[in-house]
Amino acid sequence: MKAIRLATLLVLIALGMGCANQTDYSRLGDSGAAQEHRLLVTFVDRSINRDLPGNSQDAYRVRGSYGNSSWSEHIAQKLAERYRLQLIAQWPVTELGVNCVVYEVPESLVVNRVIETLRKDKDVGSVQLMQGFRVLAEQVDKQAIYSDPYLPLQSAFNSLSIGEWHKKTTGHGVRIALIDTGVDLNHPDLKGQINYTENMAPEPGDHNLADKHGTAVAGVLSAKPNNGIGIAGIAPEADVMAFRACWPDQPNSLAARCNSFTLALALNQAIRMNSQIINLSLSGPEDPLLKMLIDKALSKGIIVIAAVPGKNQAGGFPADIPGVLAVGQGGETDSNEIVAPGRDILTTVPHEAYDFMSGSSFATPHVAGMAALLLQLRPNWQVADIKQQLHHPETMLGVLQNAPVH
Template structure:
């Protein structure tokens, strides 16, 4: 079955690679954060009684008599400092209202001017904190098409799916838009939300590709099988795509999506992206981790330490290349020559750390089905094998032995059972 699947996907690749064009969506040229650092985020304290969500709550205000007062404060701060108030959102998980303010054109040309505005606002007693808007990018290869793929063979998915398929595990994919009508993703998306102001939810290539690797339908006669085909996806669009460029996100859009994922009981959060350290996002990641949510981050090989969020304590950092892994704590997963779903009911081959992170999110869903709620136990039970050496000649204990890992959780042999030489390590950072 696996051989037939690999041949079928290769045939699909040959047939569509010449005619495939990435979906760029209908996004506006005035997306939040474009031209950074042209925007800043200003946090005002949110009293605890403010948060009274109903079942349909998606981060918007319900009945809040204090909202108008805080809005007036934000408008006053913007006026005094020559800023333009362009957006706001309640970050209930952190007890703050987040206001986006645009920096005037003369100040945009100087980082010193922006830093001075941030410093001045920070000293205002009405303000919780202020930060520049961070910009984040998807971690994918610029030339993702390859003639063959390692696929499910390396992870023995057919055998593993006999004991776990990630059934009903909730995985939040914070990314660009996902095509939930794709033949391999029909019924896999539990809910979808758009956190890019003023733009419709549109299916896009990066988010759809990540979703397919995690949870594409298995045994439906078309396409691929996801690592966790019975997981339920939250399609949270916080990134957008531009022609010829990687998907892009910012602090505000990602913050809204993280806040939503936590409030809606995600069990795994996939962040196949990287950017600068960000106070708002760090606080939200801390909130997620404190609730036992597993957060997966893709390593940026071009940034020392792997970039944020992969380098942040508690986040599961994933790379597709052991030689470029920042530390021995980075997990190595398949990220080269991976067939997956793309918009237009198509498939293509992709490469990059984004897709390695998606593999690990799927694996975590398999493990959570076997032991729901035991996230620390799951992370401690990951079995690693020696990967390639780094520049100093030391071996990186990072390549995942998925068969041994799942066998440990399931309590029985599943695949080759050849992990006698594997090293079981505590993966807690």
Template sequence: MKRLLILGGLAALIGLGAQTRAQATTTLQAPAQPAESTQPAAEAITPDSSRDILLAVANPLSAPPARAGSSLIGYASSYYGAGQKAAVRMQAIKQRYNLREVSSWPITSLGLYCAVLQPAPGVSRDELVSALADDDGVELVQPVQEFSVFSANAADKHTPLSSYNDPYVDMQRGFIATDAASAQAVTQGRGVVVAVVDTGVDTRHPDLKARILDVHDLVGETQAMPGSDSHGTEVAGIIAAGSNNHQGIVGMAPKAMLSIYKACWYAPTVGATARCNTFTLAKALAAINNSSARVVNLSLGGPADPLLSKMLLHLVKQGRIVIAAMPPNGQLDGFPNDVPGVLVVRSSGAGTVMPGVLSAPGDDILTTQPNGRYDFTSGSSMATAHVSGTAALLLSLSPSMDAGALRDLLQRTSKVSDGQLQVNAGAAVDALSPSRRSN
């Protein structure tokens, strides 16, 4: 396998739009819900990978158990192992370069055995990566890089709608602009699983608890802290919040199921953007490789990353629809937007329209928040979630549709709404199956 090398220090992080986060003046509560008891806040998990490297050696062994995800906190896991040759080779490299192992695991889909390693104090990470790239026993070496989820400030706008018994549906600008109600008269996404790689999600939220299939914590082994998982909760609500349940809002695909992959965490600083890194994202993609998810939502981004790109391309080749957010600088040369076959989404009206990039509502989007709340938020993360939900609707009608056909359909049926050309779920569903009725 050709060796890959990234030189240079830890790449600069990317955030979408403004990196501060502000709540709307009025925070909406789930109607008629009893107050839930709260647990004392746990100490924030803030892994420091600024000196870590990721190294892989060839691992020609039979597949281990399919479960993926030894945690970033606690590291070692019984679910991961290596063939004898790979283990011996990795041990020799660690001894030769005086490296401390943080964690290790096989990636069976790529035939690699990976380890997160730390150089000895005083050793330059860049120089070490360069030296390891010339080592015949090394298949891949790179810094452990960091990534950001994409969010921005919010405002208080609303558009009236009265088609559902969900009390806040008339304030869902994205739901209205994409004509989701018309699409849901035909399909609501039943039978489609959407993987959300993000922070965690408030699994007890009344609009989400019936839509969550499973949860994978790839950051830590502590109890989940719903109050700290706002970004993932926002994305999940846009995709698949329940409908006609007398609760809050309506998701784009309210009968789809969600698989949650918590690969990002918040620093303890007020207003901090949630972060992920190569290690946690690799664990998420490895777990998705063995899942039933047809849609993968990546409302995050960062620098180019050889390992993550290989893993994501493998998922694309499996026929999964991967939908990612365009960063605020409009550049598509970083992960995950640089992977062929990934559908990239921008927030309507944000920057220059680019060929092949889909547009969807991303400003002032009302969605779910931790602790049973609702609020407005903005960013291409939210635009991406609208497209992921739309993809679930279309795949429920045409399960064999591939990413290219889906992109072409969404571009062909996009319509002008609020002065912007953007994805229209109603038109896409009608073009795909004009005579079908909702189930």
């Protein structure tokens, strides 16, 4: 595979955040036997969202600290001592009113028995295993190097007649939460296109080599048009918030993984920051905590869009949650999915480059972008209205024709 480069400059991207209880994000990326011994435990913390002077739970700051109350820290530590668990991390999930704690079960204990015992504890609200999730992407090997501009090579952009849509709507002001790996903010087609970033995943040595999948998804969604270089995004004037909740299998790898905890943190923030659309180009096993958060988002009218795994890929969650817009590139098993372009998609990758990508990971931001275009034209539309249009694209032309020029 040979990427299309604009320059040879390597840029280091620094995405960081603090936590009042000093969560060690590097430990959240453990895999194998260690991951199988990780538990997520929640309990109600009534100090969350209370309007009290100096309440650290409400002291949200951009890239700032998210404090646990002293009471919740005490309960978390007490549970660790009571059941001989190692406390790895904890975080207030403000949208659910609970504190979420990651524990590691020692090898000397049987995990299922620990779970059963914890569920009987009066201090515990819920217990589950830490789940793993995967982004849904396939890299396509393309040898040809193309000249600038690359818009004629964007078959999906052209087949969807996005140029016509941009005459009346660009997704201006629509808030989209992109939950993925990070985004290369210095890519020339993405500079100034990402309104907010936050990191919940283990820190890599080089963000440029860690953020391939998220950068590619962001390019489909929001690459800057009419700048004389590269490609154009579906909704280039949307307010995109990039939450880094996934990390690559290895440096410069398109394949990436996430877990229950990092995704929960990202979903909580996406809801808290009043996202209108959440893009999840990933899939994995059914997860109780994540389902509660996605149900919370849906109850607030947030459009949640998730990728459908292919026939030979495991998982199906969260695309199978009722109310979530499930997106595939065609040929997936769910007949109710929205089919969008996901094959040979030219998009942005780190190191100021472009490459072709395939997978429902890249069909999903096409749908998120189209949803943003529709929401700008019809701000009062609900999830059902957007879903109806996306399932019947022949009717979308009427929406466009009847809309005023912005």
